[in-house]
Amino acid sequence: xxxxxxxxxxxxxxxxxxxxxxxxxxxxxxxxxxxxxxxxxxxxxxxxxxxxxxxxxxxxxxxxxxxxxxxxxxxxxxxxxxxxxxxxxxxxxxxxxxxxxxxxxxxxxxxxxxxxxxxxxxxxxxxxxxxxxxxxxxxxxxxxxxxxxxxxxxxxxxxxxxxxxxxxxxxxxxxxxxxxxxxxxxxxxxxxxxxxxxxxxxxxxxxxxxxxxxxxxxxxxxxxxxxxxxxxxxxxxxxxxxxxxxxxxxxxxxxxxxxxxxxxxxxxxxxxxxxxxxxxxxxxxxxxxxxxxxxxxxxxxxxxxxxxxxxxxxxxxxxxxx
Numbered sequence: 001x002x003x004x005x006x007x008x009x010x011x012x013x014x015x016x017x018x019x020x021x022x023x024x025x026x027x028x029x030x031x032x033x034x035x036x037x038x039x040x041x042x043x044x045x046x047x048x049x050x051x052x053x054x055x056x057x058x059x060x061x062x063x064x065x066x067x068x069x070x071x072x073x074x075x076x077x078x079x080x081x082x083x084x085x086x087x088x089x090x091x092x093x094x095x096x097x098x099x100x101x102x103x104x105x106x107x108x109x110x111x112x113x114x115x116x117x118x119x120x121x122x123x124x125x126x127x128x129x130x131x132x133x134x135x136x137x138x139x140x141x142x143x144x145x146x147x148x149x150x151x152x153x154x155x156x157x158x159x160x161x162x163x164x165x166x167x168x169x170x171x172x173x174x175x176x177x178x179x180x181x182x183x184x185x186x187x188x189x190x191x192x193x194x195x196x197x198x199x200x201x202x203x204x205x206x207x208x209x210x211x212x213x214x215x216x217x218x219x220x221x222x223x224x225x226x227x228x229x230x231x232x233x234x235x236x237x238x239x240x241x242x243x244x245x246x247x248x249x250x251x252x253x254x255x256x257x258x259x260x261x262x263x264x265x266x267x268x269x270x271x272x273x274x275x276x277x278x279x280x281x282x283x284x285x286x287x288x289x290x291x292x293x294x295x296x297x298x299x300x301x302x303x304x305x306x307x308x309x310x311x312x313x314x315x316x317x318x319x320x321x322x
Contacts, residue, residue: 052177123256237263
């Protein structure tokens with residue numbers, strides 16, 4: 001095992017704590033990461049490029065051959081999370097940029113760390129990655145449309161610009177990564193072991209930048225309700241995702257995968273778009289979500305792993321099994 005792989009395992013083990021400590025550090029010393037604010041989209045591009053490098057044509061063929069659980073999980077994600085966000089804004093009477101920020105993070109594709117949580121919990125990793133891939137590829141259309149539907153009354157939504165930016169930030173890096181993996185094959189696979197470290201560092205840099213940009217408004221009366229809203233949003237997503245997968249009679253590993261895929265969001269994308277197109281305050285829900293869902297996901301994965309009395313292992317059941 002190389003030093004980079006060892007470093008990646010250490011960072012992965014303590015990633016949630018690192019996110020919390022790094023966020024606190026940048027709240028106290030915001031100038032540390034303030035220079036990163038204009039470069040957040042590039043950092044997200046690096047993360048998604050890394051995701052593309054790990055994908056193969058076979059991953060897309062798997063979706064095409066056995067699409068039903070993948071489509072069901074993706075639809076559940078894009079129905080449950082935006083609707084929950086909208087309802088929570090009504091219940092807690094959130095307004096303006098804060099409400100738009102909650103709905104924005106709820107309209108994002110599945111979170112990149114969900115596959116890690118599914119693996120740790122003994123879930124169906126193949127299904128998890130397939131839903132994550134499909135929801136990310138659909139983001140340029142789904143995200144602006146959902147924002148216009150649910151957040152249009154709170155803030156002006158530049159749907160065309162959002163679409164073009166999401167294509168540029170999300171699709172281009174992934175497609176480029178897939179192309180390079182297809183062309184160079186095993187040569188690319190030799191360097192994929194460094195990708196988790198690169199992605200983790202990039203996520204930390206994005207969190208630091210968003211905290212730095214919002215440090216003056218992070219804990220104010222106007223944003224005091226964001227923390228309980230984000231917690232309820234995430235936990236309700238887990239619960240409804242699990243209930244949905246149980247209603248359609250999926251097996252236990254698949255239920256775990258869909259639970260994480262529904263409840264965990266690509267909050268880095270939410271923070272990036274909030275800063276680019278709205279005001280810094282709209283990025284606060286995404287930032288808090290980024291910290292919280294790593295905590296809740298780790299706890300849930302640990303609970304499921306303990307309950308199954310086993311070490312984490314890759315589950316790759318057939319996607320059409322129920």
